[in-house]
Amino acid sequence: MTLRDTSTATINRRDFVKELLAQSPDALVVTGLGSPTYDVFAAGDRNKNFYLWGAMGGAALIGLGLALAQPEKQVVVVTGDGEQLMGIGGLATINAQQPKNLTIVVLDNGHFGETGMQRSHTSLGTSFSAVARACGIENSFEVHDAKDVSKVTDSIHKRAGVTFAQVFVKADDLPRALPSRDGVYVKNRFRQELGFAPL
16 A cells, blocks of 8 residues: 655645636636635635535536536636545546536545544545546646646636646645535525526
8 A cells, every 4th residue: 555645745725726716717616515615715705606515525526517507617626635535436427528618626635624634545545636537537637836726727728628636735724714504595696697597
């Protein structure tokens, strides 16, 4: 078994997400539950953000549905390693559908942050970027340096196919930044942003 030394990660997740969104102001953003939701909200609340408080493992597939329904929009999923592990089979479905406008960003600290910081599979030998490539997502890569955020945002703007970025972030326990937990409110303001009536 190959263990990953998570203490060598240098990327601050909040700073990375803030820069990612600053460089992609028009993107529709779906967040995985837990820390990725806090990171996106801390970067600035927007009507284009669709926060998930549940649906563990579903963030990338919700992003897929949104990308297919809104092909002219940039769609970015910001999730964590634990959440994406639960929905790992969805990567094969995403590749089968081949949306041109979907970018999946996995903030990987090698731990299950919401349940006590137990080591996750990615610190125990699983390579997400390799799994994504094996599912057929050719533009799959690792990010070890914060300055490489531009590699991710370039892919978002090009909309040339599915992008999968595994971003190695420090395993910090940052203060929670909590968006609204009112699912109806989050859904309706997102729908209105897209020009649809609230439900």
